[in-house]
Amino acid sequence: MRADRLLSLLLLLQNRGRMTAPQLAAELEVSVRTVYRDVEALGASGVPVRAERGPAGGYRLMAGYRTRLTGLTEDEASSLFLVGAPGPARDLGLDAVLATAQLKLRAALPAELGEQAARVRDRFHLDAPAWFRDADPVPYLAEVARAVWEQRVLRTHYRRWGGEARRELWPLGIVLKGGIWYLVARRAGAQPAAGTTDTEAVRTYRMSRFLEVLTTDERFERPAAFDLAGYWEAASRHLESVLYQETAWLRVSPRARRLLPTQFGAAGERALESAGPPDDAGWVRVELPVEARAVAVGDLLRLGTEAEVLGPPGLRAAVAEAVTVLASRYEIAGR
Template identity: 50%
Template sequence: MRAARLVTLLLLLQARERMTAQELADTLEVSVRTIYRDVESLGIAGVPVYGEPGHEGGYRLLDGYRTRLTGLTATEAEALFLTGLPKAAAQLGLAAQATTAQLKIEAALPADVRDRARRSADRFHLDSSTWYSDADHTPHLSPIADATWNQQCVRIHYLRWAVPREITRIVEPHGLVLKAGVWYLVARNQGRLRTYRISRILEVKVLAESFDRSEGFDLAAHWNDYLIRFDQRRHRDTATLRLSRRGIERLPGLLEPAMVAAAQRTAVGPDAAGWTEVELPIESVETAVPELLKFGADVEVVAPEELRTEITRTLRAMYRIYE
C-alpha cells in the first residue's frame, strides 16, 4: 500500500503543481508525519521534490519534471490487466471500485493498446485459491482492511492453536497478505510484529486510536522472512530415509519445497541397489507418518527409531484390515 501511496503522491504533485503537507495528508488519508516520510523517500529515490516555506508554500516538483508513470506502453497495459484480482478485491469490499478503476484506465488507453489489454484479460485468468478446499470464511476482512489503510488500532478476539485458545488483543495492523487463497494480517502487538489468520478472528472492533507504522517496514520482505522462520520453527526434528530411484523422482510431487530442498542437499548415493539416503526436516512423528506413507514401498525409514516403529505399527494395522 505504501508503494501505491508514493505513486499517488507523485501524481498529485504533478497534477496540482503545489500542495501542502496537510492537503496531501487529507487527500491520502494519512498523518502529516507519514507525508514527511513519503516525501523524503521520493527524494532518496531521485524524484526532484522540494518544499517551500510560508503561507503560500508547500511541496512542489522541480519545474519541467514529468514522471513517465502517466504513460502506459502496450506491454505495461497487458501486465496491468493481468494483475487484477477481482475475487480479492471483492473480499476486501472493493469490487465496485476495482471495476470502476479498470474501466477508467481502459477508457484512457489508446485504441491499439486497449485492444491488447483486452486480449490479455480474455486469455489469462489468475485463480489464487487452492484445489479441493473451501475458501476461508472472512467476515471481518473488510473492517480490518480499512483499519490497515487508515492506520487505526483494532481490538481482535482471536482463536489460536495454543492454550488459552481464545485471546483478546489490541493490535496495530501493518499489512494484509493473501497466500494460496488464505488471508493473513500482519500487525504489531506490544512492540512485536505478529501474524494472524483472518478466518480465526472471531470479533473485531476498530478503535479511534491511530498509530505510526514501524519505520522502514516492508511487507513483502517481512512476509518472506516470516515464512523462513515459520519453517524453521515447524520443522523441529529430522528423519533419515532411504529412497528408491522412483522415490527420488516422486519427491517434488509428494513433499513441500523445504523438505525436497533438504533431501537434495543431503543426498548420499545411489548405492548399488539404486537407493539414496537423505535427511528430511519433520514437524513430528505424528505428522511425518502420513507424509511418508505416500511413497509406498519407495521409502525406508532409517531413523529415528520412534518414527520407524510408528510406520511399522501403521502398516501392520493396515495389513490386518486387508488380510
C-alpha cells in the same frame, strides 16, 4: 453511485464497441431496464450513444467519439495492485472499484496497447487458493483491510490454539498465502523487548480465527521502518525452522519422486535437488525435513509403498510400528 455506473457504462462502450443491453446489465450487475434508463441519461447529457436494432444490434458510441474522463480516484488507484487477482479483490470488497479502474486505464491507452492489454487479460489468470480445499471464512476481511489503510486500532476476539483471547491490535498489513488470509499486526501499546526491534514485536494472525472485530476511532502511528514483505519472508523462515524438527532419510521410487513436491511443497523440491544417483530400480535416496514425529509418521505414510524410511532409527521404528498396527487391524477386519 449512479454517476459511477454511467461512467462505467460509457467506458465499456468505448473500450469494447457495440454491446447489447443484457451484456451491459451483466457487466454492471443491474437490470436491463436500468441499462435503458442509463443510456437515455447519457444521451440527454450529450454523449452520442447509438442504438442499433436486429440480431447484431446493440448500443455503441458514434465513430470517433472518446471520453477523456479517465482520471483515477484514490480508491481506484489503490486497487490496481490487485489487477489479475479478481478473487482477492472481491474478498477485500474492491471488485467494483477495481473494475472501474481497469476500464479507465483501458480507455486512456492507445488502441494498440489497449488491445494488447485485453489479450493479456484473456490469456492469464491467477487462482490463489490451493487445490481441493475450501476457502477460509473471512467475514471481517474488508473491515480489517480498511483499518490497515486508515491506521485505526482494532479490538479483536481471537481463537488461538490455547484458547480464546481479546486483543487491541495495530493492523500493519494483510497477506494472502496459499489461499489463506493473514493479518500482520502489533499489539496496541506493546513495546519490543530489550535488545529487539519493532518488527520483532509484530505477530501474524490467521483471519479466519477472528471471532469478533471492532474498528475504533483511535489511530496509531505506523512504524516508519516496518517492511511487510521483509517481515513476512523472515516470519516464514522462522516458522519453517520451528516446524521442521528433524530430517528423514528416505529411499523413494520414481513415482514418489513425483509426489514429494505435491505432498511436501518446497521441502520436497529441495530434497529432490540433493537426491543421490538412482539405483538399478530407479529409486533414489533423499533427505527430507519433517515436522514433529507424530506428524511426520502420518505424512510419510502418505507415500505408501513408494518410499522406505531409512532413518533416523527412532523415526524408522515409529513408522514400522504404525505399519504393524495397520496390518494387524486390516488382517482382523478381513477375516
